Amino acid sequence: MKRLHFLLPTVLVCAFATFNSFADDNDAEIPPPKDEPRVVNPGPPPADAIVLFDGQDLNQWKNEKDGPAKWDVKDGVMTVNQTGSILTKQAFGDCQLHVEWATPAEVKGNGQERGNSGVYLQGHYEVQVLDSYNNPTYFHGQAGSVYKQHAPLVNASRKPGEWQAYDIIFHAPRFDAAGKVLQPGTVTVLHNGVLVQDHAEILGATSHIGRPKYAAHPLKQPLLLQDHGNPVRYRNIWIREL
Numbered sequence: 001m002k003r004l005h006f007l008l009p010t011v012l013v014c015a016f017a018t019f020n021s022f023a024d025d026n027d028a029e030i031p032p033p034k035d036e037p038r039v040v041n042p043g044p045p046p047a048d049a050i051v052l053f054d055g056q057d058l059n060q061w062k063n064e065k066d067g068p069a070k071w072d073v074k075d076g077v078m079t080v081n082q083t084g085s086i087l088t089k090q091a092f093g094d095c096q097l098h099v100e101w102a103t104p105a106e107v108k109g110n111g112q113e114r115g116n117s118g119v120y121l122q123g124h125y126e127v128q129v130l131d132s133y134n135n136p137t138y139f140h141g142q143a144g145s146v147y148k149q150h151a152p153l154v155n156a157s158r159k160p161g162e163w164q165a166y167d168i169i170f171h172a173p174r175f176d177a178a179g180k181v182l183q184p185g186t187v188t189v190l191h192n193g194v195l196v197q198d199h200a201e202i203l204g205a206t207s208h209i210g211r212p213k214y215a216a217h218p219l220k221q222p223l224l225l226q227d228h229g230n231p232v233r234y235r236n237i238w239i240r241e242l
Contacts, residue, residue, distance in 0.1 A: 105161025179216035
């Protein structure tokens with residue numbers, strides 16, 4: 001008993017010293033980064049953005065057969081015209097993307113047949129474009145959804161014919177040499193400035209029928225805008241590589 005009485009204060013002193021050491025570490029300031037954040041003129045578009053469409057031409061785009069993109073371009077706007085989807089000539093991985101779009105002012109059709117198009121990140125993962133103003137459809141297929149994967153948190157759609165904007169933060173999926181998913185993709189979407197996807201995990205390539213599945217692909221892939229047969233308009237498209 002005497003020996004225990006002798007050791008107990010020593011143990012307490014050591015424990016107190018260890019606690020103080022942890023406390024000192026927790027109280028220490030985080031050292032500043034070595035590199036100063038670079039200066040970027042915010043624009044819009046930001047000075048370090050790649051402008052994919054400025055209203056002049058489709059030089060940054062191609063069709064699905066690697067030929068010239070043939071959407072109509074007039075008055076600073078490009079319009080889907082049933083000549084097929086278009087892809088960027090340049091490939092992208094992690095990115096910040098800004099896209100402005102408008103569905104037809106004259107309402108025709110219902111559900112998925114009304115102002116349908118889509119922004120396909122890496123040509124595989126669709127953020128739905130749709131006239132979702134007073135237009136019921138399945139929830140994970142309306143505007144702002146990760147198509148048939150995640151419904152938008154809210155419906156922030158403007159009236160048909162009015163310009164709308166997507167601001168998208170995308171982190172591409174990673175695959176190992178055998179094609180196994182090391183890290184799924186994620187997407188954050190603001191629709192007209194309103195958060196509708198909050199770091200949502202992408203479950204695989206967009207599939208209209210069946211469960212989405214990943215298929216390995218290079219880290220950088222083209223952006224695709226979908227021709228779904230509706231005359232959806234686009235303008236002011238730019239992207240920043242992250």
